[in-house]
Amino acid sequence: MKSWPKWLAAGILAASVLSGCESGSGMNSDHANNGKEAENAAGGAPAPSKAPAASPAASPAAAAVDEQPSTVWYEIFVRSFYDSDGDGIGDLNGVTEKLDYVKELGAEGIWLMPINPSPSYHGYDVTDYRAVNKDYGTMDDMKRLLAEAHKRGIKVIMDLVANHSSTDHPWFIDSAKGKSSKYRDWYTWAEDQGIEKPAAVSATNGQAWHEKNGSHYLGVFWEGMPDLNYDNPDVRAEMVSIADFWLGAGVDGFRIDAAKHIYDDFNTSKSDPQTAAKNKKWWQEFRTGIMEKHPDAYLISEVWDGPGTIAPYLDHAFNSSFNFNLNDSIRSAVAAERAPDIAGSLDRVYKAFEKSSDGSFVDGLFIGNHDFDRLASAAGSPEHARMAAQIELTLPGNPFVYYGDELGMKGAGRDEFKRLPMRWHSAGSGKGQTTWQKDLANPASSGVTVEEQEKDPSSLLSLYKMLIQWRAAEPALRDGGIAPSTVKGDGIEAYERLTAKERVLVVHNLKGAARKVQLDEATAAAYGAVAHGTSPESRLSGGVLEMAPYSTVVLK
Structure with a gap:
């Protein structure tokens, strides 16, 4: 990746994406509240793509754009996805059976939420890092899934929960026996550190120390x-050996859970540069160990914080x-029907990412995952x-689609309700349907089913x-960088996507009313036709772009 040419750096830098860069709590609700799931308060038809006009020749300056070769990923909670053996619980063989669904969606990779043995339904407290949860199948089932996915050109990454284990893990059981135990120093014990009355607040604002056999261990x-x-x-x-x-x-890589909390343990150390430096050093060591x-291997981290962190x-x-x-920013923008100036904001963010990564980063995009209320x-x-x-x-960047979001599945409040069974059948039941959790958010009458x-x-x-x-058809959408556009209007979000060889202009109308947008002379000269659109009512003529409500067009 290269720095933006000066002519691309123009644009308003919106604060929405960058505000509160250091304010993230890093709190993953699977990891909170004494092991119980935290209780929260409970369009138009797509038009066939029109024949694109020839793409404008890229200017010499465009050769310096910051490209991000990308893959579309699909996040799967195995327990909820597809049940191959009729026990009501999704399993690895079920994922294998539905690889063609993933392929037809267009995804080129899947992220499996934790598949290791665990006493919890979600799996984020592991008891054996080298085995498969028996609810999900066997290691042979996992190898079959990997083989079948790779046959279809689908990559597979899995959650690696490296920050902590389960209290049921043999390492911890041994560690808790006393100071002379083999695995004592695999965990942190307050009394062994000379802390006689541990009462610190954790980095996630809970209790940091927990009693066991007369001693206190660290559990953020x-x-x-x-x-x-x-x-x-x-x-x-x-941990390197496990990877x-x-x-x-x-496996093709890992989603690294709670990555910033390896050393970020206490409320008092959350902003400590030395703590951040130790975290970074460990993950560099980890990468070196597997490279x-x-x-x-592809490594994507959960660092629940702002770009500066x-x-x-x-x-x-x-x-x-x-x-x-x-x-x-995306969630709030669509809810408020206002344009967030994403390109202006990402320009600043990506400059920081480019500098830190020597130009090798690819952003991790998502509008839903297992920790958020469902987008719908x-x-x-x-x-x-x-x-x-x-x-x-x-x-x-790499877009991640959370299973069921492509159907408009709903779910909010308790974490189980954000991870409800995938909806396959219009009748609400049928082959492969998981039933481990009752779904009250998506009734059979809602139309939220694959069928x-x-x-x-x-x-x-x-x-x-x-x-x-x-994305597959347009290299600029799949692999290009982003630059601000001069196209503006009430509820209009626009940005250019560019590679060294071509560019396209993406325009969104976030409003529930039709909009007419006058392109300036240079933009009208560069972009003469609608290559793709979500509505047949959107059209470009004489430098005037007419956009249907809630529509998107790609101009070439």
């Missing part, structure tokens, strides 16, 4: 998740990190949810497929 998230001690070289070596084990089995044998981790540690501020519940209307997808899937939406060209599922097809 809750008492069932004791933090591993990365000052112990044996722990560091073991090597799974990469050797065929010799697995140079193409994320940037250092892109320095030879992670390929990507999830952009939480961008998720917030939060957006306010189906049109707003569609608009969010139209924005995410036309931005640079119904696959038949409907105007469905949200059809929209997702079309948007992903746009």
Whole structure:
């Protein structure tokens, strides 16, 4: 990646994506509240793409644009996805059975939420890092899934929960026996540190220390998740070895859970530069440890914070990190029907990321995941949810689609309700349907099923497929950088997507009313036709762009 040419750096720098860069709590609700899930308060038909006009020749300056070769990923909670054996719980063989669905959606990679043995339904407290949860199948099932995915050109990454284990893990059980135990120093014990009355507040604003057998161990998230001690070289070596084990089995990389909390343990150390430096050093060591044998492994981190905190981790540690501020910005923009000036904001963010990563980063995009209220519940209307997808899937970076969001599944409040069973059948039951959690958010009458939406060209599922097809068809959408556009208007969000060889202009109308936008002379000269559009009512003529409500066009 290269720095932006000066002519691309113009534009207003919006604060929405960058505000509160250091204010993220880093709180993952799977990791909170004494092991219990935190209780919270409880469009138009897509038009066939028009024949594109020839793309304007890229100027010499365009050769310096910041490209981000991308992959569309699909996040799967295995327990909820597809049940192959009729026990009501999703499993790895079920994921394998539905790889063709993933392929038809257009995704080129899947992220599996934790598949290791665990006493919790969500799996973020691991008892064996080298095994598969028996609810989900066997190691042979996992190897079959990997083989079948790779046959289809689909990559597979899995959650690596490195910050902490379960209290049921044999390491911790041994560690808790006393100071002479083999694994004592694999965890942090207050009394062993000379702390006689531990009462510190954790970095997630909970209790940091928890009593066991007369001593107190460190657990940043809750008492069932004791933090591993990365000052112990044996722990560091073991985590590298675990990663090597799974990469050797065929996994293509990892989503790194709670990445910033390896050393970020206490409320008093959250902004300590030395703590951040230790975190970064460990993850650089981790990457170095796997790169010799697995140079193409993809690492994306959960650093639940702003760009200023994320940037250092892109320095030879992670390929990507999830952009939480961008998720917030898109969600709030579509709900309010206002243009957030994404390109102006990302210009500043990406300069920081580029500098830290020597130009090698790829952004991690998402508008929903397992920790947030479902997009369809939060957006306010189906049109707003569609608009969010139209924005995410036309931005640079790796877009991640949370299973069921492509259908408009709802779910909010308790974390289980954000991870409800995937909706396959219009009747609400049928082959493969998981039943481990009762779904009250998506009644059979809602139309939120694969069976119904696959038949409907105007469905949200059809929209997702079309948007992903746009990315596949247009190198500038798939791999290009982003630059601000002079196209402005009430509720109009516009940006250029560029590679060294071509460019396109993306324009969104976030409003529920039609809009006419006058292109300036230079833009009208560069972009003469609608190459792709979500509505047949959107058209370009004489430098005037007419846009249907809640629509998106790509101009060439």
